[in-house]
Amino acid sequence: MPDVVVIGLGAAGSALVDQLARRGVDVLGIDRFSPPHDLGSTHGETRITRLAVGEGSTYTPLVQRSHHIWRELEAETGAELLTLNGCLVLQDAGAGEAHGAADFLATTVDSGRSFGVAVEELDAAAVRARFPQFAAPEGTRACFEPGGGFVRPEAVVAAQLDSARRHGAEIHTGERVLSLQHLPGGVRIRTERASYDADRCVLCAGPWLRALTPPEVASLFTVVPQTLCWFDDASGGHTADAMPAFIWVLRGPTLIYGVPQVSGLTPGVKVGTEQFTEAIDPDAGFTAPSGAAARLWEELVGPRLPGVGPRTVRTATCLYTVTSDMGFAVDTLPGDDRTLLVSACSGHGFKHSAGIGEAVAQLLTDGHSDVDLAPFALGRLQAPAGRG
Numbered sequence: 001m002p003d004v005v006v007i008g009l010g011a012a013g014s015a016l017v018d019q020l021a022r023r024g025v026d027v028l029g030i031d032r033f034s035p036p037h038d039l040g041s042t043h044g045e046t047r048i049t050r051l052a053v054g055e056g057s058t059y060t061p062l063v064q065r066s067h068h069i070w071r072e073l074e075a076e077t078g079a080e081l082l083t084l085n086g087c088l089v090l091q092d093a094g095a096g097e098a099h100g101a102a103d104f105l106a107t108t109v110d111s112g113r114s115f116g117v118a119v120e121e122l123d124a125a126a127v128r129a130r131f132p133q134f135a136a137p138e139g140t141r142a143c144f145e146p147g148g149g150f151v152r153p154e155a156v157v158a159a160q161l162d163s164a165r166r167h168g169a170e171i172h173t174g175e176r177v178l179s180l181q182h183l184p185g186g187v188r189i190r191t192e193r194a195s196y197d198a199d200r201c202v203l204c205a206g207p208w209l210r211a212l213t214p215p216e217v218a219s220l221f222t223v224v225p226q227t228l229c230w231f232d233d234a235s236g237g238h239t240a241d242a243m244p245a246f247i248w249v250l251r252g253p254t255l256i257y258g259v260p261q262v263s264g265l266t267p268g269v270k271v272g273t274e275q276f277t278e279a280i281d282p283d284a285g286f287t288a289p290s291g292a293a294a295r296l297w298e299e300l301v302g303p304r305l306p307g308v309g310p311r312t313v314r315t316a317t318c319l320y321t322v323t324s325d326m327g328f329a330v331d332t333l334p335g336d337d338r339t340l341l342v343s344a345c346s347g348h349g350f351k352h353s354a355g356i357g358e359a360v361a362q363l364l365t366d367g368h369s370d371v372d373l374a375p376f377a378l379g380r381l382q383a384p385a386g387r388g
Helices: 011-022 057-077 104-114 124-130 153-166 206-212 292-301 350-366
Strands: 004-007 027-030 047-049 087-091 120-123 141-145 149-151 170-172 177-183 186-191 195-198 200-203 222-233 245-250 254-259 269-273 308-322 329-333 336-343
Touching: 004 011, 004 186, 004 195, 011 027, 011 153, 011 336, 011 350, 027 153, 047 057, 047 245, 047 350, 057 104, 057 153, 057 350, 087 104, 104 141, 104 245, 120 124, 124 141, 153 170, 153 350, 177 206, 177 336, 186 200, 186 336, 200 350, 206 308, 206 336, 222 292, 269 292, 269 308, 292 308, 329 350, 336 350
Parallel strands: 004 027, 004 200, 027 170, 087 245, 200 336
Antiparallel strands: 047 149, 087 141, 120 141, 177 186, 186 195, 222 269, 222 308, 245 254, 254 269, 329 336
């Protein structure tokens, strides 16, 4: 009987099985697909990372640990995972609210400085002079973090799962979990293939966690699809050595975010935005509305990113698993202290995922974690309007 079964091997799950295996825990990881894959939240070639976190300083210790862990993985494996080419956060005049923060830019600056992170505040003229890839209108405020950049999610997941196997973890892919059953002193996990009894279970299933949790927990999460687009670098000036990753908070509230063209990956500037009105069942699939990429370029990208052309090189869909306050969820299930739910979610989770994996592994093996996980308790959340 394994000590721990981890369900879902994306961002947090792959990090957790690696961290548990390194601690000598008998761990089984199960995923319904074969990660890394492009069916959930952990894909798209790049994810922005930043130590100055606009969602709040609670998260900074997690991303600090993630950077450290990924650098260690790079040294062990030779894989290229983390690129720190800087992160620029811009905010339009009159904008502010994003990802649960009333003033995203101010929170970014404050969270960075509270942890000694180098953050430089810029006005619109300074942005245009230093980063001509951004047509910042007058009134725009910004901050630049040299220690930000991007991470490669598929490469990270592959490296973490390979490391977990080397350290003794058992990994099952292409195996769908059907149900969880609380047992005296343990948990029974039933899949399409077999049943497994374990001392503890950790649910890291991302968009699919709702199907494996009781209704009062499932109602706290909403799955919303997001469309990612790679646009032609028409000017040739939007490469990773010339342009930082960016987040631009607009009036709306909405935002766009992006990563420059990266050698060896899809040739184009990756840009995404966010929507929270259309919820889906992750098993039902999602196709971006016709013309979505063209509208994104016409309305948001073309006016703000000079030199990025309208030709769409590629599109992809990413699923956000969202809570009411845009925060994470790490807690035991009600009435089942043997099953832990871990959702590093709401569209800003990947950069924290290795730190989350380490903290949860510490919690399971030592009874406490170096990073405080109390702010992610389920009790703070409310079900979104219209959900029961």
